[in-house]
Amino acid sequence: MTITLTIDGKTVTAEEGQGLIDVANDAGVYIPSLCYQRGKPCLGTCRVCTCKVNGNPVASCTIPVQDGMVVEVEEPEVRDMRKALIELLFVEGKHNCPSCEKSGRCDLQAVGYETGMMVSRFPYRFPITENDYCSDKIWLERDRCIFCQRCVEFIRDEETGQKIFNISERGAKARIEIDVELANKMSDEQAKAAMDICPVGCILKKAVGFDAPIGKRKYEIETVRERALRGEHK
Numbered sequence: 409m410t411i412t413l414t415i416d417g418k419t420v421t422a423e424e425g426q427g428l429i430d431v432a433n434d435a436g437v438y439i440p441s442l443c444y445q446r447g448k449p450c451l452g453t454c455r456v457c458t459c460k461v462n463g464n465p466v467a468s469c470t471i472p473v474q475d476g477m478v479v480e481v482e483e484p485e486v487r488d489m490r491k492a493l494i495e496l497l498f499v500e501g502k503h504n505c506p507s508c509e510k511s512g513r514c515d516l517q518a519v520g521y522e523t524g525m526m527v528s529r530f531p532y533r534f535p536i537t538e539n540d541y542c543s544d545k546i547w548l549e550r551d552r553c554i555f556c557q558r559c560v561e562f563i564r565d566e567e568t569g570q571k572i573f574n575i576s577e578r579g580a581k582a583r584i585e586i587d588v589e590l591a592n593k594m595s596d597e598q599a600k601a602a603m604d605i606c607p608v609g610c611i612l613k614k615a616v617g618f619d620a621p622i623g624k625r626k627y628e629i630e631t632v633r634e635r636a637l638r639g640e641h642k
């Protein structure tokens with residue numbers, strides 16, 4: 409059934425039940441996102457896609473559209489909420505963009521630019537974590553993980569469907585883990601897919617450092633906004 413809603417005052421038609429973030433992007437309204445990937449089940453872990461629906465803040469990737477919905481994306485309070493969430497992600501880990509292999513193709517860095525973040529309003533946590541170099545093709549820079557769970561859900565052993573990545577512990581002790589036996593069975597393509605699906609520089613492929621030249625990386629050619637508006641969320 410076709411329904412009508414408004415997004416930042418603009419009347420938009422959509423099919424009932426479509427995801428709000430997709431409807432907004434298709435209507436030319438960019439909503440930042442990190443854990444969401446169009447066409448894949450929604451994870452709802454990062455909340456960076458928060459906007460107001462009928463006056464209440466909600467994660468737009470988790471919400472199906474309904475007739476008469478009033479959606480605010482660029483309203484100042486909710487814009488600042490998204491910015492604060494991104495600032496929190498920066499201070500919870502160690503994100504030294506100039507020295508990171510993922511710079512220029514990092515989703516967190518890209519949405520940081522989009523939201524105009526210059527510095528975080530929150531104190532830095534400077535976590536001390538142990539990197540994991542145990543598998544043949546992948547290493548984990550654990551202090552960059554934002555716990556989006558993309559790798560956990562979407563990178564699986566091709567034969568058994570078992571999870572290769574997982575998260576142990578909770579809260580401040582949470583950390584990303586890799587099943588070394590399954591990881592060592594990954595093809596080069598799957599290892600690259602794991603690196604690409606990571607929205608930060610946590611999952612890195614060994615032996616190919618800086619394979620994409622700086623200046624020609626995806627967010628140096630096209631902004632995260634431009635990619636999202638044509639349906640690319642990674």
Ligand code: FES
Nearest residue numbers: 441454455457469
């Ligand atoms: S919760 Fe919507 S993009 Fe992460």
